[in-house]
């Protein structure tokens with residue numbers, strides 16, 4: 001919220017200084033250090049080039065760029081234009097304040113966030129459709145501690161057959177992800193097939209292992225023909241670059257820019273994405289029945305958390321967070337009570 005107000009405010013202050021200086025009006029700041037033209041123009045231009053996170057900021061960016069261009073080529077600014085510019089500044093400031101009050105959520109069309117009045121503790125009361133978030137008894141994520149672990153001899157290796165498909169990178173405000181078109185792969189859970197629909201990242205991780213929270217968690221969301229959902233979760237610790245994120249790094253930067261242009265969800269076509277690297281048979285995983293970790297917190301989701309921890313670099317994590325709004329940069333739902341649930345462990349090496 002602070003950023004929403006500060007950016008246009010700083011723009012307004014600079015415009016005021018510029019206009020006051022050009023028109024011999026009472027300056028707001030000490031202008032002795034300001035050599036107009038040589039200092040103000042680059043400053044105004046740099047403000048106009050600030051990276052933006054919200055669609056509303058783009059308006060300020062565009063306007064400041066136009067004003068900078070105009071002011072930098074004109075040797076004189078008419079007093080009437082100056083007064084008009086100040087009025088426009090004031091109007092923008094009012095709009096910015098209104099936006100700051102109204103946009104406590106990540107994007108306008110999403111009615112929840114990860115902090116404050118629309119944060120996780122309030123999700124259940126934000127909409128009747130979200131009631132499971134507060135009333136549910138088998139919610140996710142959970143901390144996978146020894147006390148709730150059981151070994152189920154009937155569990156089989158987690159079989160996934162993935163290939164390549166046309167995909168789109170999306171930012172829905174509360175997380176970033178990749179949406180697949182058509183058939184890209186299948187997960188086999190106890191003989192039932194679930195098709196891979198999309199994957200998205202959370203940071204820091206939502207699930208924990210023995211109380212340890214990881215820097216990031218990837219959710220591969222699968223759906224069966226009866227609409228039931230099963231998620232494969234991959235935990236990340238800091239280390240080498242993740243191969244998949246390396247492939248889409250440029251597109252993440254593009255997404256951050258795209259997010260600023262549109263009022264609604266931003267999408268970047270990725271072309272054909274091959275995710276068969278995830279196909280490896282998992283020799284160790286944790287299974288339990290929980291829920292979606294975002295509203296509407298729908299229950300009876302079958303979770304499969306892989307035992308193999310992958311690596312991600314700090315740079316990559318920053319790139320994943322950059323396009324998200326400040327309220328959702330940390331998009332990890334707090335831990336939920338197991339409520340007597342057990343987490344089943346499949347460990348091929350231990351079972352032998």
Ligand SMILES: [Zn+2]
Pocket residue numbers: 200202219293
């Ligand atoms: Zn998720």
